[in-house]
Amino acid sequence: MATANQQFFYDAQIERFLAQFVRMVSGFQVEFGFDRNGHQTLQRVPVYWGDGSRQVAQIITQNAAPNVMNAVPAMTVYINNITYDRDRVQQPDFVGKIQIRQKYYNENTMEYEDKQGNAFTIERSMPVPYTIELKVDIWTSNTKQKLQLLEQLIVLFNPAMEIQSTDNYIDWTSLSVVYLESPNWTSRSVPIGTDNPIDVATLTFKLPVWITPPAKVKKLGVIQKIVASIHDSDGNLSDSVLTDDNLLGTRQYFTPMNYGTLLIGNTLTLLKQQDVETPRDIGGEDITGTPVKVGTPDNWAAFVNIYGNLSPGISEVRLLQPDGVSEVIGTVSYHPTDPTLMLFNVDIDTIPGNTLTPINAIINPTSSSLTSSITHPSAGTRYLILGDVGSANAAPSSGPTLWRGTDGVDLVCHANDIIQYTGVHWFVSFDSQTDTTLQYVSNLTTGTQYKWNLNQWVKSFEGEYKNGGWTLVL
Amino acid sequence: MPRLSLYKPTKGNDDTFFDKRMHEMFTVGGVDVNIHLYLGPLAQPNISATEPGNTSPLSTGITGIQDLLFLENRDRKYDTSVYTMRTIYRINDNDFDLTQFGLFLTGDTMFATFHYQDMVQILGRKLMVGDVLEMPNFIDYYPLDQGLPVALKRFFTVQDASRSAEGFAPTYWPHLWRVKLQPLVDSQEYKDIINQIAAGENTTDTLGQVLSTLDKYIGINDAVVQRAEQDVPASGYDTSSIYVAPVQDDGYPADPNENDTSALTTPPTGSAIDDPQAIQNTPYKVGGYLTGDGVPANGTTVAAGISFPVSPTVNDYYLRLDYVPNRLFRFDGRRWVKIEDSVRTNLTPGSQNQTQLSGFINDYDKFYENSVGSDVIRVANVYTPPANAITSSFSYTSGNVITKLHYVSSYGVKVKINNLLITGALDNIVIANATGNIGFTVSNTLYHIGDTIEYTVYSRVVPQRQSLSQALRPTADNQ
Numbered sequence: 039m040a041t042a043n044q045q046f047f048y049d050a051q052i053e054r055f056l057a058q059f060v061r062m063v064s065g066f067q068v069e070f071g072f073d074r075n076g077h078q079t080l081q082r083v084p085v086y087w088g089d090g091s092r093q094v095a096q097i098i099t100q101n102a103a104p105n106v107m108n109a110v111p112a113m114t115v116y117i118n119n120i121t122y123d124r125d126r127v128q129q130p131d132f133v134g135k136i137q138i139r140q141k142y143y144n145e146n147t148m149e150y151e152d153k154q155g156n157a158f159t160i161e162r163s164m165p166v167p168y169t170i171e172l173k174v175d176i177w178t179s180n181t182k183q184k185l186q187l188l189e190q191l192i193v194l195f196n197p198a199m200e201i202q203s204t205d206n207y208i209d210w211t212s213l214s215v216v217y218l219e220s221p222n223w224t225s226r227s228v229p230i231g232t233d234n235p236i237d238v239a240t241l242t243f244k245l246p247v248w249i250t251p252p253a254k255v256k257k258l259g260v261i262q263k264i265v266a267s268i269h270d271s272d273g274n275l276s277d278s279v280l281t282d283d284n285l286l287g288t289r290q291y292f293t294p295m296n297y298g299t300l301l302i303g304n305t306l307t308l309l310k311q312q313d314v315e316t317p318r319d320i321g322g323e324d325i326t327g328t329p330v331k332v333g334t335p336d337n338w339a340a341f342v343n344i345y346g347n348l349s350p351g352i353s354e355v356r357l358l359q360p361d362g363v364s365e366v367i368g369t370v371s372y373h374p375t376d377p378t379l380m381l382f383n384v385d386i387d388t389i390p391g392n393t394l395t396p397i398n399a400i401i402n403p404t405s406s407s408l409t410s411s412i413t414h415p416s417a418g419t420r421y422l423i424l425g426d427v428g429s430a431n432a433a434p435s436s437g438p439t440l441w442r443g444t445d446g447v448d449l450v451c452h453a454n455d456i457i458q459y460t461g462v463h464w465f466v467s468f469d470s471q472t473d474t475t476l477q478y479v480s481n482l483t484t485g486t487q488y489k490w491n492l493n494q495w496v497k498s499f500e501g502e503y504k505n506g507g508w509t510l511v512l
Numbered sequence: 513m514p515r516l517s518l519y520k521p522t523k524g525n526d527d528t529f530f531d532k533r534m535h536e537m538f539t540v541g542g543v544d545v546n547i548h549l550y551l552g553p554l555a556q557p558n559i560s561a562t563e564p565g566n567t568s569p570l571s572t573g574i575t576g577i578q579d580l581l582f583l584e585n586r587d588r589k590y591d592t593s594v595y596t597m598r599t600i601y602r603i604n605d606n607d608f609d610l611t612q613f614g615l616f617l618t619g620d621t622m623f624a625t626f627h628y629q630d631m632v633q634i635l636g637r638k639l640m641v642g643d644v645l646e647m648p649n650f651i652d653y654y655p656l657d658q659g660l661p662v663a664l665k666r667f668f669t670v671q672d673a674s675r676s677a678e679g680f681a682p683t684y685w686p687h688l689w690r691v692k693l694q695p696l697v698d699s700q701e702y703k704d705i706i707n708q709i710a711a712g713e714n715t716t717d718t719l720g721q722v723l724s725t726l727d728k729y730i731g732i733n734d735a736v737v738q739r740a741e742q743d744v745p746a747s748g749y750d751t752s753s754i755y756v757a758p759v760q761d762d763g764y765p766a767d768p769n770e771n772d773t774s775a776l777t778t779p780p781t782g783s784a785i786d787d788p789q790a791i792q793n794t795p796y797k798v799g800g801y802l803t804g805d806g807v808p809a810n811g812t813t814v815a816a817g818i819s820f821p822v823s824p825t826v827n828d829y830y831l832r833l834d835y836v837p838n839r840l841f842r843f844d845g846r847r848w849v850k851i852e853d854s855v856r857t858n859l860t861p862g863s864q865n866q867t868q869l870s871g872f873i874n875d876y877d878k879f880y881e882n883s884v885g886s887d888v889i890r891v892a893n894v895y896t897p898p899a900n901a902i903t904s905s906f907s908y909t910s911g912n913v914i915t916k917l918h919y920v921s922s923y924g925v926k927v928k929i930n931n932l933l934i935t936g937a938l939d940n941i942v943i944a945n946a947t948g949n950i951g952f953t954v955s956n957t958l959y960h961i962g963d964t965i966e967y968t969v970y971s972r973v974v975p976q977r978q979s980l981s982q983a984l985r986p987t988a989d990n991q
Contacts, residue, residue: 057739057740058743060736060737061736061737061741061860062859064733064736065861070703071554071587072556072557073707074554074708076555081726082730084726084732084733086736097656098725098728099725100655100656100657100660101654102654102655102656102664104606104650104666105652105655105664105665105723106723106725107667107696107697107723108697109697109698109699109729110697110698110700138754139755140753141752141810142755150752150753153810179697179699179700181582181584182579182582190873202744202748203743204743204744205744205746205747205748206750207749207798207803213801343757
């Protein structure tokens with residue numbers, strides 16, 4: 039069996055410190071004396087890696103090494119040693135967590151936009167302390183040059199200079215300091231002997247750094263609901279745990295602060311706690327009322343931005359139904375002109391199923407506009423009646439003639455009843471006076487579904503949803 | 513009959529015989545070498561007693577010593593004439609030695625022998641340490657870079673010189689001069705050759721431009737610095753990609769549609785709060801070490817300038833550029849509240865670097881003395897200066913100011929706008945020659961119509977950055 043590979047990772051951590059160190063000691067100059075034209079010049083001292091390969095060395099010298107002249111002064115940087123720093127060891131199994139909300143990143147423009155994008159939890163494993171010993175060799179062609187360079191360099195480390203390997207806010211290993219440990223004046227013997235080697239001063243630096251394994255970047259998890267017991271009475275895992283998608287962590291679910299929402303038609307409006315709709319209908323919308331919000335208008339975008347970026351047609355609002363289990367789900371998008379409204383496109387598959395045969399129309403039985411085509415339709419026609427008709431105590435064939443059957447049978451019903459025509463006379467199919475169960479019925483004329491809430495008919499899922507009764511899914 | 517002896521107290525015919533044979537040996541078996549003769553230190557000013565320059569015979573001519581403290585001649589003068597003569601040497605094999613600076617060769621030291629009499633006749637003196645030799649036979653026609661304009665010549669410098677042991681004839685008189693040669697490096701000492709001599713016949717590039725590794729290593733160094741700048745564009749931490757929501761005192765998210773409790777409920781006169789969104793809760797940026805960049809949370813729009821706007825509305829941000837470092841304020845309805853200082857700065861030396869390294873070592877600021885004229889300009893679309901003013905013209909669109917003062921390059925100008933001195937990063941106003949008069953430009957983002965621009969021209973501009981040992985010492989007026 040083949041051995042599984044370690045997952046490769048390399049973040050160039052020491053490399054980045056080296057680049058920053060080179061930057062730190064770069065840009066220094068030495069001053070030459072006056073040339074034959076009376077001009078004084080400053081020459082920048084190049085800084086480069088002191089442990090390059092032989093091939094690159096040959097390339098730099100054009101494969102004509104003795105003919106190409108080395109430039110002096112010059113500085114090289116190289117690692118002399120790297121040691122594990124036991125004195126700085128901290129709890130090795132510690133994991134530091136940080137929650138970050140990013141701005142929305144526009145893939146097209148490749149820029150961040152000023153609204154919230156994804157939110158993440160970053161878990162960072164305890165980094166490992168090391169000390170890097172760097173040496174800087176300074177090659178000069180005369181003592182004056184050497185003093186010029188040293189004076190410029192050594193005054194900076196009092197006692198140290200900060201160094202950063204990255205400006206990433208979440209990288210807790212990026213900051214370190216550079217200590218100048220021990221300058222060495224020259225590599226030559228003094229006084230100079232018969233040989234004449236190049237003169238190299240060496241500065242030794244120490245960098246206490248942290249080397250870190252990769253971090254875990256997770257989609258930010260927010261607690262939506264606390265389940266006190268994850269087991270049901272039979273000892274099995276509770277369905278509420280298994281069915282809650284948010285526990286699977288695929289999307290972000292929010293029950294936004296203390297806001298409620300008002301669904302009218304296909305638009306959602308934010309409701310503060312003190313905002314109430316009028317007329318006030320608990321749990322639904324009166325089939326005849328025109329509700330409005332009372333209070334200052336609230337901006338949906340500002341509200342959604344707290345949690346993330348709304349994806350039109352993908353983000354959802356879920357409306358918890360009175361049974362406490364089922365939800366009406368619809369995709370949402372911002373209203374194109376009114377920032378206080380959100381367009382709600384309901385998924386009809388999530389609308390509660392009808393418990394009664396659909397009605398053909400909602401009828402006011404006392405309206406003067408009633409015609410015989412309405413009161414004597416085809417057999418099987420069903421109406422939801424908004425007012426009382428007839429009386430149970432009345433004599434036969436003494437009720438309203440409009441609703442009397444061709445066989446002389448009077449219609450006796452109450453407001454909110456559903457009546458059905460047999461082809462000869464009407465009878466009460468749904469008796470609002472006696473029914474004690476939640477019922478749903480659709481109006482075939484308008485397509486609107488209504489709900490019998492044991493008190494009155496209301497639109498089945500439109501209306502006010504108080505805080506906790508709806509969920510925003512981004 | 514005298515004793516038979518080749519040695520004679522004076523050189524005789526025997527010695528001449530040997531000398532001619534040796535001369536012949538160089539003619540037949542030697543190789544040409546081009547010689548750049550060292551003439552002495554270049555003329556330098558009198559810096560101190562140990563660096564007297566060309567005012568002292570100690571420091572002039574072939575025997576001069578430029579630096580009497582360190583006993584070195586750093587700025588050397590070479591003869592513009594090139595002398596050619598024959599030499600004999602043995603060529604060594606050598607390998608790359610990558611120690612420290614990488615490009616040296618083991619065994620790169622050569623010993624060359626010259627005919628003594630010829631040398632003195634041709635050069636006028638013996639070869640000495642510091643002379644530079646070009647070996648034409650070492651020219652390299654095939655460098656890696658085929659784009660180089662010329663073949664690569666090879667230069668050596670004399671590191672030691674003495675009589676050659678094998679140059680003593682049977683008469684015991686010396687005839688040869690031996691020099692120790694090492695490859696020439698592109699150093700201060702040889703700039704008079706490297707920067708003055710063309711690298712070849714068909715180019716104006718100097719030897720240094722073609723043969724030196726300086727430009728190559730500067731390019732390499734720049735690339736590393738550029739990479740470091742990509743890794744850390746500015747000190748501290750970049751929070752610009754982080755979104756922050758307003759939070760309550762307890763850390764819970766605050767309602768973005770609620771009023772900011774830190775704002776006044778009653779705006780002051782002239783501060784209209786007509787936009788309900790303008791008084792929403794304000795998110796605060798992620799805090800931390802060196803995170804201030806002068807930009808409000810979530811990239812909210814911010815104006816910048818050197819004085820606050822006259823009619824701000826609540827939640828307006830303003831970056832004051834006259835603060836060092838620049839300071840970000842937010843208007844809360846009553847006052848401008850400090851939000852943060854823009855402390856993130858570029859770490860590479862230069863004008864963008866705002867660290868203490870820049871403040872002292874890379875301090876470009878100056879101070880001014882001896883006023884020679886001043887004027888105040890009331891900004892207008894079309895400005896007509898008074899007849900007695902030193903201002904000749906001012907352009908509202910470009911910010912160009914032209915004075916009636918004669919241009920002197922050493923003069924300087926200081927500018928105030930609405931009585932606020934332009935300092936810090938904005939203090940880059942330099943005078944220019946405007947057809948013989950002093951002119952300068954004020955950034956047109958700094959003023960508006962009705963503002964006053966006050967300027968003063970000074971005849972003495974002194975760098976703020978001075979060596980501590982020289983500070984407050986008198987300086988020569990003609991420098």
